[in-house]
Structures are given as structure tokens and as C-alpha cells.
Amino acid sequence: MDYPLWEVPLMGGGIVIALIAIVHVFVxxxxxxxxxxxxxxxxxxxxxxxxxxxxxxxxxxxxxxLLTLVFGAATGVGIxxxxxxxxxxxxxxxxxxxxxxxxxxxCFFLVEIAAALxxxxxxxxxxxxxxxxxxxxxxxxxxxxxxxxxxxLAFMLTPGKWLETGAxxxxxxxxxxxxxxxxxxxxxxxxxxxxxLLTASMIRxxxxxxxxxxxxxxxxxxxxxxxxxxxxxxLLSIPVEARAMAIGGAPAVTIFLGLSLGLSLFILxxxxxxxxxxxxxFNAALATLFLVVGFAVTGVSEWVREAxxxxxxxxxxxxxxxxxxxxxxxxxxxxxxxxxxFVALHEVTSSNRLDAGRELFRFQCSPCHTIDGYNGIRPLIxxxxxxxxxxxxxxxxxxxxxxxxFAGTDEERRALAHYLASLWGFPPExxxxxxxxxxx
Amino acid sequence: MNxxxxxxxxxxxxxxxxxxxxxxxxxFILHLLAMNLLMGGGVLAAISGARGKxxxxxxxxxxxxxxxxxxxxxxxTITLGIAPxxxxxxLYGRFFFTSxxxxxxxxxxxxxxxxxxxxxxxxxxxxxxxxxERFLWVAWLSALFVIAIGFIYTNNLTLMQTPERFRELYLSxxxxxxxxxxxxxxxxxxxxxxxxxxxxxxxxxxxxxxxxRRRGDPKFGTWAARYGMVWFAGATMVQVxxxxxxxxxxxxxxxxxxxGGSIVHTVHLFGAAFLALAAVFLIVMKPDSRRHFxxxxxxxxxxxxxxxxxxxxxxxxxxxxxxxxxQMSVETQWGVLPIFLVxxxxxxxxxxxxxxxxxxESGATPDRID
Numbered sequence: 001m002d003y004p005l006w007e008v009p010l011m012g013g014g015i016v017i018a019l020i021a022i023v024h025v026f027v028x029x030x031x032x033x034x035x036x037x038x039x040x041x042x043x044x045x046x047x048x049x050x051x052x053x054x055x056x057x058x059x060x061x062x063x064x065x066l067l068t069l070v071f072g073a074a075t076g077v078g079i080x081x082x083x084x085x086x087x088x089x090x091x092x093x094x095x096x097x098x099x100x101x102x103x104x105x106x107c108f109f110l111v112e113i114a115a116a117l118x119x120x121x122x123x124x125x126x127x128x129x130x131x132x133x134x135x136x137x138x139x140x141x142x143x144x145x146x147x148x149x150x151x152x153l154a155f156m157l158t159p160g161k162w163l164e165t166g167a168x169x170x171x172x173x174x175x176x177x178x179x180x181x182x183x184x185x186x187x188x189x190x191x192x193x194x195x196x197l198l199t200a201s202m203i204r205x206x207x208x209x210x211x212x213x214x215x216x217x218x219x220x221x222x223x224x225x226x227x228x229x230x231x232x233x234x235l236l237s238i239p240v241e242a243r244a245m246a247i248g249g250a251p252a253v254t255i256f257l258g259l260s261l262g263l264s265l266f267i268l269x270x271x272x273x274x275x276x277x278x279x280x281x282f283n284a285a286l287a288t289l290f291l292v293v294g295f296a297v298t299g300v301s302e303w304v305r306e307a308x309x310x311x312x313x314x315x316x317x318x319x320x321x322x323x324x325x326x327x328x329x330x331x332x333x334x335x336x337x338x339x340x341x342f343v344a345l346h347e348v349t350s351s352n353r354l355d356a357g358r359e360l361f362r363f364q365c366s367p368c369h370t371i372d373g374y375n376g377i378r379p380l381i382x383x384x385x386x387x388x389x390x391x392x393x394x395x396x397x398x399x400x401x402x403x404x405x406f407a408g409t410d411e412e413r414r415a416l417a418h419y420l421a422s423l424w425g426f427p428p429e430x431x432x433x434x435x436x437x438x439x440x
Numbered sequence: 441m442n443x444x445x446x447x448x449x450x451x452x453x454x455x456x457x458x459x460x461x462x463x464x465x466x467x468f469i470l471h472l473l474a475m476n477l478l479m480g481g482g483v484l485a486a487i488s489g490a491r492g493k494x495x496x497x498x499x500x501x502x503x504x505x506x507x508x509x510x511x512x513x514x515x516x517t518i519t520l521g522i523a524p525x526x527x528x529x530x531l532y533g534r535f536f537f538t539s540x541x542x543x544x545x546x547x548x549x550x551x552x553x554x555x556x557x558x559x560x561x562x563x564x565x566x567x568x569x570x571x572x573e574r575f576l577w578v579a580w581l582s583a584l585f586v587i588a589i590g591f592i593y594t595n596n597l598t599l600m601q602t603p604e605r606f607r608e609l610y611l612s613x614x615x616x617x618x619x620x621x622x623x624x625x626x627x628x629x630x631x632x633x634x635x636x637x638x639x640x641x642x643x644x645x646x647x648x649x650x651x652x653r654r655r656g657d658p659k660f661g662t663w664a665a666r667y668g669m670v671w672f673a674g675a676t677m678v679q680v681x682x683x684x685x686x687x688x689x690x691x692x693x694x695x696x697x698x699x700g701g702s703i704v705h706t707v708h709l710f711g712a713a714f715l716a717l718a719a720v721f722l723i724v725m726k727p728d729s730r731r732h733f734x735x736x737x738x739x740x741x742x743x744x745x746x747x748x749x750x751x752x753x754x755x756x757x758x759x760x761x762x763x764x765x766x767q768m769s770v771e772t773q774w775g776v777l778p779i780f781l782v783x784x785x786x787x788x789x790x791x792x793x794x795x796x797x798x799x800x801e802s803g804a805t806p807d808r809i810d
Binding site: 002003004005006007008009016020062066069070071073074075077078080081082084085088089091092093095096097099100101102103104106107108109110111113114115117118121122125126127130134137166167168169341342344362 | 444445446447449451452453454455463512515518519520522523525526527529530533534536537538540541542544547548550551554555558559562566606607610611614615616773775776777779780783784786787788790791794795797798801802
């Protein structure tokens with residue numbers, strides 16, 4: 001209502017965020033877990049005096065730097081750019097509230113990036129002791145940046161006591177903070193296992209390859225050891241409505257959650273069957289397949305995490321369309337269009353109903369719905385009569401728990417219905433829905 | 441002026457305005473210096489790459505040296521850019537988010553260009569000379585992408601200062617597929633940054649020359665110092681013209697303030713310009729003197745600091761009466777803010793320690809198992 005709305009044909013702004021966020025999650029968790037892998041493996045190589053392991057690590061480190069430093073950092077900034085475009089009001093709220101959290105994360109990020117570069121460029125320059133110390137500094141900084149950002153991410157679904165106090169730490173250490181941290185740590189460790197499977201599978205020496213592949217498999221298993229309890233704890237910590245959506249309430253969400261679990265199980269099972277039991281036969285094609293499946297798990301899991309938050313972008317504080325629950329009554333009385341800043345028209349008249357309805361659709365609906373693309377509204381209201389749409393809009397949040405209420409006067413609601421009905425050329429009103437006021 | 445603007449965010453500011461402005465300014469200066477090296481360095485690396493390909497050995501060596509540094513400079517530019525962007529969103533969110541949405545497509549394209557330029561710089565840095573020169577277009581393209589990112593930034597940061605245009609622009613097209621080309625200060629402002637980048641990269645090349653001389657390559661070192669000097673001095677001379685153009689393109693009231701209308705503003709602007717020219721004079725007088733180099737580098741940093749202040753004042757002139765600062769309540773988060781300040785200092789300390797160890801141990805025996 002306060003900001004202009006960025007129109008992205010067929011996708012909507014949400015999908016732009018999702019596309020960047022999914023690749024970022026996939027890479028950034030490796031940036032954390034992979035740091036631990038580097039230091040632990042370097043220690044092993046030096047203690048047990050295995051020169052080939054050290055050579056392998058050096059090649060792996062280059063891959064690690066090129067992937068996490070470049071792509072991880074750029075997509076991280078990319079999410080921030082995208083949320084500012086698609087959800088400016090929510091971004092502003094998060095920044096106002098958590099700017100020092102972000103600033104703290106930035107300090108860790110500074111150290112993380114510097115340590116990664118110094119670690120990478122310093123292979124031949126440092127004594128082994130200092131080199132490992134820098135590796136530990138890298139991992140500590142990377143993990144601490146996760147520890148910080150996790151608070152802000154978890155806040156959006158479970159703001160907890162912050163809703164009453166508005167205090168930084170209440171929002172930060174919110175009800176799903178620790179479960180989410182365990183879950184993300186598990187993701188970081190298991191994803192690292194998958195990435196390491198890929199670099200290990202490319203080792204020439206069969207004996208050494210077998211050893212490294214098995215070592216990587218251990219990382220996958222260890223990650224799952226955290227993922228399972230973390231996942232259950234997380235599901236228990238989120239709001240009842242959100243959990244209900246995930247476990248049957250909203251079929252699409254449940255199917256995606258099932259996919260996430262099923263594909264994870266696939267990875268676990270086949271890592272055991274192939275990498276663990278026949279490590280020497282393990283090859284790059286299999287490793288790539290596992291990574292692709294891992295990416296799919298990341299995608300569907302992130303989608304579920306976003307979906308269960310509906311109708312909110314910040315739980316009980318701001319709806320997906322940037323309106324606040326506390327605003328709804330006033331908007332119903334005084335109207336949405338007169339108050340909205342960047343709409344083309346500020347009132348509904350008998351001659352502009354179609355345009356007014358389109359404008360309302362843009363600002364209130366298109367944060368989640370496109371016309372014909374992702375979550376397209378046209379197929380969703382196929383054949384609906386105008387009077388029926390108007391009725392649906394009146395009780396939107398009750399009919400569909402994952403949608404916010406319509407915000408505006410009855411006149412505006414009818415204008416929106418008029419516009420939506422126009423998408424199917426106004427289906428005939430053979431049995432108009434009685435629409436007298438006050439018949440609820 | 442009564443522009444259509446999103447309202448001030450209802451949440452209180454988590455620190456006083458002056459502190460956020462201070463942090464934004466300090467971190468922006470750091471970002472600016474890294475960005476200058478990246479943008480100018482990319483151009484210089486590509487030019488020397490072309491000259492090196494034509495078998496000029498000094499240029500070949502310079503292209504390799506700068507090219508080897510650019511990935512690290514890219515990392516520094518991005519990392520140091522995050523903090524000022526964060527603080528600008530705290531203070532000017534309603535301006536910045538709105539202008540970003542108006543330019544959404546080029547704005548999000550920044551991320552794509554950044555990835556490509558970053559990988560391009562890595563490609564050149566990790567390639568042997570033959571491959572680097574065969575794929576010289578990669579270096580050119582990376583430099584070009586960085587310049588394009590700078591241009592997009594200039595578009596956004598000029599647009600955010602003209603809120604009176606927001607609504608009309610938005611209603612003329614909502615997909616964010618536009619630039620701020622109608623802005624009269626756009627081109628001089630962008631050129632101001634671009635030319636400054638060439639100057640700073642020239643100074644960087646001078647430093648490369650000094651290092652080479654100390655490490656026993658006096659021929660290349662002396663050449664690089666001279667070559668860097670030419671870029672530094674030449675670009676700064678051009679900057680005098682660009683600077684005047686930039687000043688003249690400003691709205692009347694601002695131009696008048698910086699041209700004698702306000703003594704404080706005028707003194708700062710022309711004082712900074714004078715310092716830059718003094719830095720050039722020192723270098724040209726004795727290009728081989730390390731002392732002169734460090735003095736002019738210090739002068740240049742002071743110039744940048746003052747110019748960033750000038751920029752801050754220009755922004756205050758443009759949107760100071762609608763920025764809503766006086767409507768913002770302040771509830772300083774005392775439970776978190778000190779943690780940040782301590783960690784900020786500590787993180788610089790840790791980075792300093794790592795760099796020091798690298799310097800000390802660089803002479804140590806290479807990678808051994810023990």
C-alpha cells in the first residue's frame with residue numbers, strides 16, 4: 001500500500017526471491033560445513049602424514065573458494081536486493097529491528113571472506129600450524145554468521161515474545177531459533193558431504209578415492225544425525241496453523257514436505273548403498289546425481305518453509321501483501337485506494353470499476369498471484385460468477401486460512417470482483433449469490 | 441515540495457541518526473576505495489593485457505599483476521559495500537526501496553553482472569599468460585560489467601534523491617524496466633566516479649611499481665611507477681573538468697551553495713579538489729619516492745573523506761526537508777549496539793593479525809607435513 005509494486009510477468013516477485021534464495025541456501029550451507037571439512041581434513045592429513053590428501057585438499061579448496069566466495073556471496077546480496085524489491089515494507093521492518101544483528105553478521109562475514117582468501121592463497125606461505133589456525137578462524141566466522149542470520153530468518157515465522165515487547169533479543173532468540181539452528185547445522189554438514197563426494201569421486205587413485213568417498217559418506221550420515229531431530233523439533237516449534245498446513249492442511253505444502261523427506265531418504269539410502277558399501281565404484285556421475293537431488297531437497301524445503309508462513313510474511317505482524325492486521329478495519333471503513341500511495345486512481349466510480357479492480361488486484365493480490373503464470377488467478381477462478389467472487393472476497397481469510405483478508409470498502413471489494421470476473425468474460429449470473437449486507 | 445512517498449517506518453530507529461550516518465560514511469569510504477581499485481584496475485588490466493599481447497613485456501607483467509589482485513579487490517568491494525547499503529536502508533529506506541523498485545530490472549541485474557565479472561576476474565587471475573591473452577575479451581567484459589554496475593548504482597542513488605518524480609514514473613511503467621536517464625546530474629556523476637577510479641587505480645599501479653623495485657625488478661618497477669603516475673595525474677586533470685560539469689549540473693540552490701553561497705560547503709569542496717591536485721603535484725615531482733607516494737595516498741584518502749561529506753550534504757539539500765528524521769523516534773538498542781562495535785574492531789584486528797602472519801611467514805618453508 002505504501003510502496004510501488006514491482007510487476008514481474010508470469011512469475012511474481014516472490015519467485016524471483018525464491019530462485020535466488022534456493023541457490024544461495026544450497027551454496028551458503030556448504031560455505032559453513034565446508035569450512036569444518038577443510039580444517040578437520042587438513043588436520044587429519046598432517047597428523048597422519050598423507051601427502052595425497054593434502055594435494056586433494058588444495059584442489060578442493062580452490063573449488064570451495066570459487067563456489068562459496070563468489071557465488072555464495074553474490075547470491076546472498078542478491079536475496080537482499082530481491083526482498084527489497086518484492087517486499088519493501090517487510091524488509092524495512094526487518095532492517096529497522098535487526099540492523100545491529102545484520103551489522104554483527106557483517107563483521108563475521110568480513111572475517112569469513114578475508115580468512116577464506118588468506119587460507120586459499122596461503123597454502124605455501126604459512127607454517128602448517130598458522131594455516132590451520134586460519135582455517136579455524138574461517139569456520140568459526142562462517143558458522144557465527146549462520147548463528148546470527150538464523151535468528152532473523154526464524155523470527156519471520158515465530159516472532160514469539162517480540163510481538164509484545166518489540167525487543168531485539170526477544171525477536172532474535174525466538175521459539176524456533178534453536179531448532180532451526182540444529183536443522184541448518186545438519187543441512188550444512190550433510191550438504192558438505194554431498195559436495196565432497198563430488199570432489200572425492202574425481203580422485204584418480206582408486207584406493208585413495210575409495211577412502212575419501214567413504215569419508216565423505218560419513219559427513220552425509222553425520223548431517224542426517226542432526227537433520228532428523230532438528231526437523232522434528234522445528235516442526236514442533238512453529239505455530240499450530242503453520243504445522244497443520246505442512247501435515248495435511250494444505251495438500252500442495254504436504255506433498256512438498258513429503259518430497260523433501262522422500263528425496264532426503266533417497267540420498268541417505270543411496271549414499272549408504274553406493275558410497276559407503278562400494279566406495280571404489282563410486283563415480284562423478286553418481287555424485288552429481290546426489291547433488292542434484294540435494295538441490296531439489298533444498299528447493300522444496302525452502303518452498304515449504306515459505307508456504308507455511310502464509311498468510312503472513314512476518315507472522316501475525318505483516319501479511320504477504322505488506323498490510324498489517326491492525327490496518328484492516330480502518331481500510332474496510334475508509335477504503336484502500338484513497339490511502340494507497342502509488343495507485344493510478346484513488347476512488348471507485350461507476351465508470352472506473354474495472355480499472356479500480358485491476359489496481360486492487362495489483363496491490364493486494366499480485367504479491368502472491370499472477371494472472372496466468374505462477375499461482376495464476378485466472379485458472380483458480382474459472383467460471384466463477386461476479387457475485388460469487390464478491391462473496392468469496394468478503395470472507396477470504398476464513399475460507400482460506402493461508403490468505404489475508406481483503407482490505408477495503410464493499411465498493412472496492414465489488415470492483416475487485418468485477419475485474420476478476422472480467423478475466424473469464426463475466427460468467428452469466430444465472431443464480432446470483434444473494435449479496436445483501438449483513439447476512440453473515 | 442510535497443512528493444508521494446511511503447510513510448516513515450513505524451518502528452523506532454535502533455540508534456541515533458548521527459551514529460548511523462557516521463557508520464554509513466565510514467564504511468562507504470572503505471567501499472569506495474576498494475570499488476575504485478576494482479573499476480579502474482579492471483580497465484588498466486584489460487589495456488595492459490592488450491598491450492602485453494602485442495608483446496610489450498612490461499605491460500604483460502602489469503596485466504598479470506593487476507589481474508592477480510582483482511579477485512581479492514572484488515571480494516573487498518562486495519564485502520565493504522554491504523554495510524553502507526544496510527545503513528542507507530535504515531535511514532533512507534522509503535526513498536531507496538522506492539527508487540530500486542522503479543529501476544527493478546537493472547537493479548536485480550547487478551547481481552548477475554557481479555557474478556559474471558567476478559568469475560571473469562578469477563578466470564584471468566588463474567589462467568597462464570597464453571590463455572589469459574587468448575581470452576582477453578574476458579578481462580574487457582569483466583571491466584565493462586563492473587562499470588555497468590557502477591552506472592546502475594548511479595541511476596538508483598540519483599533517483600532516490602528526486603522523490604517528486606516517483607509516482608509519475610511508476611505509473612508510466614510498473615515492470616521496473618528503466619534507467620534514470622532524464623536526470624541531469626547522472627552522466628557527470630557517473631563519470632566523476634569512473635574517472636576517480638582510473639586515478640586511484642593509477643596510484644595503485646604506482647604502488648605495484650614501488651613493490652617491484654624493492655623486490656629486485658627495478659626496470660619494471662620504475663616503468664610501472666611512471667605508468668601509474670601518468671594515469672593518476674591524467675585522470676585527475678580530466679576530473680577537474682568532470683567535477684565542474686558535475687557541479688554545474690546540480691540544481692541551482694545546491695550549485696550556488698557550493699560556489700560561494702555557503703562558505704563551509706564551498707571551502708570543503710574546493711579544499712578537497714585542491715588536496716587531490718596537491719597529491720598529483722607530489723607524485724609528479726618525485727614519482728620514485730615512496731615517501732611522496734604515501735603522503736599523496738593519504739591526501740587522496742582525505743579527499744575522498746571530504747567528498748563523501750559533500751555528497752552527504754548534497755543529499756541533505758535534495759531531500760533534507762522530506763527525509764522525516766525528526767519524525768523518527770529513537771530507541772537505541774543498547775543491548776546489541778556495543779556488541780557490534782566491539783566485534784567490528786575485533787574483526788579488523790583478526791584480519792590484521794592474519795595479514796601480519798602472512799607477511800611474516802611468507803618467507804617460511806613451503807607446505808610441509810609435520
